[in-house]
Amino acid sequence: MKVIKFGGSSVASAQQLKKVLAIVKDDPKRRFVVVSAPGKRHSEDKKVTDLLIAYYNAALANEETSELIQKIVERYGDIGKELGVDPSICAAFAEELKEVQTTLDKNSPYLLDRFLAMGENLNAQLIAAFFQQEGVSARYINPKELGIIVSDEPQNARILDESYDKIYQWHDCEDILVIPGFFGYTKNGDVCTFSRGGSDITGSIVAAGVKAEIYENFTDVDGIFAATPQYIHEPALIKELTYREMRELSYAGFTVFHDEALMPSFKAKIPVVIKNTNNPNCVGTMIKESYDTDSSPNHVVGVASDGGFCSITINKYLLNREVGFVRRILQILEDMNISFEHMPSGIDNVSIIFKECQLTPEAEAKLLERVQKEIEPDELEMEHNISVIALVGEGMKEHPGITAESSAALARKNVNLRMISQGADERSIIFAIRGEQERLAVRSLYYTFFD
Amino acid sequence: MKVIKFGGSSVASAQQLKKVLAIVKDDPKRRFVVVSAPGKRHSEDKKVTDLLIAYYNAALANEETSELIQKIVERYGDIGKELGVDPSICAAFAEELKEVQTTLDKNSPYLLDRFLAMGENLNAQLIAAFFQQEGVSARYINPKELGIIVSDEPQNARILDESYDKIYQWHDCEDILVIPGFFGYTKNGDVCTFSRGGSDITGSIVAAGVKAEIYENFTDVDGIFAATPQYIHEPALIKELTYREMRELSYAGFTVFHDEALMPSFKAKIPVVIKNTNNPNCVGTMIKESYDTDSSPNHVVGVASDGGFCSITINKYLLNREVGFVRRILQILEDMNISFEHMPSGIDNVSIIFKECQLTPEAEAKLLERVQKEIEPDELEMEHNISVIALVGEGMKEHPGITAESSAALARKNVNLRMISQGADERSIIFAIRGEQERLAVRSLYYTFFD
Structure with a gap:
């Protein structure tokens, strides 16, 4: 039923x-x-x-x-x-x-x-x-x-x-x-x-x-598309995707519905299909727990993006040797009730990327003041208007070339990467870029993997 | 003088x-x-x-x-x-x-x-x-x-x-x-x-x-080489590099000297030259604060690698919404006096990479137990024998294609990326890979940018 x-x-x-x-x-x-x-x-x-x-x-x-x-x-x-x-x-x-x-x-x-x-x-x-x-x-x-x-x-x-x-x-x-x-x-x-x-x-x-x-x-709408129609003319319809892919896509900019709303079904392992009342014969998008073993998943199922992020970058010599260094920064954020999204780190630096809307100008000044005082960084930088792009697909882990292909696509369009992050799960690659390059970046990624 | x-x-x-x-x-x-x-x-x-x-x-x-x-x-x-x-x-x-x-x-x-x-x-x-x-x-x-x-x-x-x-x-x-x-x-x-x-x-x-x-x-030795002779036959000598590049290279595997030892000179902005007593006519490697404006820096000055890392990966639905989530994980590490190196994050997951030598088997069991109890992750995974490779160069930020070139080189050799991280400073790209692929990865990166 x-x-x-x-x-x-x-x-x-x-x-x-x-x-x-x-x-x-x-x-x-x-x-x-x-x-x-x-x-x-x-x-x-x-x-x-x-x-x-x-x-x-x-x-x-x-x-x-x-x-x-x-x-x-x-x-x-x-x-x-x-x-x-x-x-x-x-x-x-x-x-x-x-x-x-x-x-x-x-x-x-x-x-x-x-x-x-x-x-x-x-x-x-x-x-x-x-x-x-x-x-x-x-x-x-x-x-x-x-x-x-x-x-x-x-x-x-x-x-x-x-x-x-x-x-x-x-x-x-x-x-x-x-x-x-x-x-x-x-x-x-x-x-x-x-x-x-x-x-x-x-x-x-x-x-x-x-x-x-x-x-x-x-x-x-007919279902979930591989990219937002706001940037891509008639983007490809995703016929099938997993809960996790759907979650990762909706994380960044997909507004068909809030993925949290589907959690009760997901937890009960009930497949969800997104269909169009005005076009009920269209198959829509099927969201399942996993791909059938015989159907090979797409490498990349979609490209999502979201703007309104900012980043704070802290340089400090030998910071990785200081046990508790990053924990102290996160404590400051927590005290100010700021949740963060990503934390790329280099050798002596760490950036923390979070939603800009969590910060009033007063809160920003206070945040920087506290970091300056309590962390004593060698350098401290705040950057606004950052967009985050997620390239999503369960099949990516079987195809080690996706990172290369995607970063090459962005490089060809001179998109300046503020961050690239790919974690152990390999279901998504996340790029942080300047907000004004969001459209350009989404288009270059979309046309690399679709069409 | x-x-x-x-x-x-x-x-x-x-x-x-x-x-x-x-x-x-x-x-x-x-x-x-x-x-x-x-x-x-x-x-x-x-x-x-x-x-x-x-x-x-x-x-x-x-x-x-x-x-x-x-x-x-x-x-x-x-x-x-x-x-x-x-x-x-x-x-x-x-x-x-x-x-x-x-x-x-x-x-x-x-x-x-x-x-x-x-x-x-x-x-x-x-x-x-x-x-x-x-x-x-x-x-x-x-x-x-x-x-x-x-x-x-x-x-x-x-x-x-x-x-x-x-x-x-x-x-x-x-x-x-x-x-x-x-x-x-x-x-x-x-x-x-x-x-x-x-x-x-x-x-x-x-x-x-x-x-x-x-x-x-x-x-x-004649100076600092672009990669370790352990993996590369007669690697290129680096003629000039900056303090920061030197620091980032020595972070991962360069054992000519400990970069911290040079800090007093670096702070006083005194150039350091590494030379060979047995070959004093060789120019050696000059380490300076910055490149002369008229000398164009190399895109990539060197490839360094270091083994003996491990990672703990935590999956939890909506973790980015939980203010203080990561801070609590880091608190556990801090309590156990473990300093970490990198923390790549996906949508609902975060990995923490740190030096394996900080962990006895007992400490590992305790760490996992505490994370399980206090963080209640959906999934928790520990991985051993990870190597970290750093691709370093001040000139990288002017060349957005480096990420693409390097990840393509690794993909061609089927190197499985556990993590890729590039922070805002853009002086280095860091790859985490399986330890047994370290030699292969260093070689493929070296021959992409040198020779």
Whole structure:
């Protein structure tokens, strides 16, 4: 049996929901349908979630909210009307929305969660009604009833392990279950939302819980590409990749979804396929634990990049002899709550690369001051606007020439390497470069290994 | 004016000392002559320093020592006799050697230092007498008189800054001063020796003290080679290199001398030239602070390698998000007094490379146990017998293709890269490889950039 999830743009309009219905009907194994809140129908449109945030802010400020409620209800009403769903269903949504405002203490840490969750919750009800009307034996199920129990962390819920057994009890349910994504319930019964990528994570949890044969994640793209379309015109679609490759790609710049959202499925070794609601015949991208032994993996599956890094470089004669030298630098970073990404080292120098957004100008001055004082480097240098590029592929370890090919490609384009790092796992090579050369570097690497 | 130093093999015999005299006479600027203890004359020979250690052990055990003393005196006596030096000079050495045994408390931490220092101290006296006899206006000077004041660290003395002003007072001395290398005096007047590379460091200190125009370091090789003759037949001689390049080369496997020994000269910006006592017409290797602006530096000046490393690799999902993750690992290493060399990192993994000799089998078990318990990695792997190869050159940063060329050379020979690391300074690229491929890797890199 399969768990299937539809993202915001897949459930944004009546037209999209007809596609969703066709997809669900197309395969009787699709028994658990996780849905997002309606996304944008066109680039100027507002997501229902954004309307809910406006409603939340107005409610908090004790402003008039009826107009906002009406706007939200209309979004569902328009869809329902076009689909021919009984109008009383969407009319009842107004009452549900009003209730949110009145039944929860305004000082509750879960207030925003409660508002946000409405987008998915109402949509799941509407979609279940639409399915029933079209003759599909489906029903809405609330995450509490399903058994999605989460930690007490508003807007950042984590699934509790006890959930899986509860969810498993539904594995042979006769009805198709339509499940709102993005939230669960704390042990105290509060609605608590996941962080970003919320519907993805619900789908992933349900797939793990019911022990699905596959988790189908429907989006508005054909799958995962070997490089970002922002830099490469019509990049190659990756047909198959491993969890680890996917993780390494999404680490640097792949925004199809947050890889963490897929962790529950990955841990349960359930394959995930990324498919396109608007092009369901495309095979999509299959993400598995490992390659079949008979299918030879690609050397390089993709090139990912991400900007906004900075580096601090410390030169000190004989630094490798000083036990605890680097540990003391990392202690300073830790004191300032800075997590770092890479730490290339030469003979008497070490660079530490981290996300620039962790540093205000004041924090930067403080960091440099502390390093200067506590580490007493011979030289100390801070560099901004660094991009990190990851070349990823499980097959790389069987092909020792990849490092040479990739660095030659970058050299031909005069890309100045700030760092090159290849660790023992040999699943990726990481280059740090100047931010303004990111596009150039991604293109040169992509065209070396693809096309 | 120049400071000139002769190593153990350069002062091991009468024949060698005649070469030394010729070299000193050849340039009137050579005013300060630092000498080692007599080294081996042939491969089965014993160094005087080794005889002194035997004498020390016998004295400590209250064994008969007169035979050992006689053996040591004979070494000097044979040389003196062949040179025609007044036999009474070497005869007096027996008294000096006996005195060591009687005048110092056997529990003194400086006892070994006192014994060891005799090798250089007696040789300087013999050489000064030889120079005088040959009409050179030279005299022996004791390091105490010269002003070499060191820290209270037996067998590991460090020069105290106040020494330099004292030494400078001798800068215009009319006599050529013959200085025993390897030891200085503590503030309390105890003889205290430097660690290995002892005569090199004395020469380097004297050069800095008297503000010499150059420090000439005479050895038994023509200079520094671009790779070790152990792997490469007749490797290219490096004519010129910078302090930093020299430091990076000597970091990995270059044993001409310990780079730390040259630090006093480097800090005072005094050029150092490595020359061959047995081939004084060879230009040798000049080590300077930087290249002259008009002389274009080589891209790669040398390839160095060193074995005996091991690595510990830790895989943990999302480790880069955990502030303090790596710091905690390094804390464990620090607690065990292990200093590490490199720390390449991938997306969810980090490897730590360090010298294997720091780890007993018990310590290794303890290290792995602590990492397992405190870090809770998804995977943990220990690898032994790793070699590190450094490709060094200041000019590399102007030539972005070096990384590509070098990794292509290694790939062609199927050298399996455990790590490649290139930091922001771009003066070196460091490869970690399997120990059994070290020779192959050095050869493939050498023949790529030289010949």
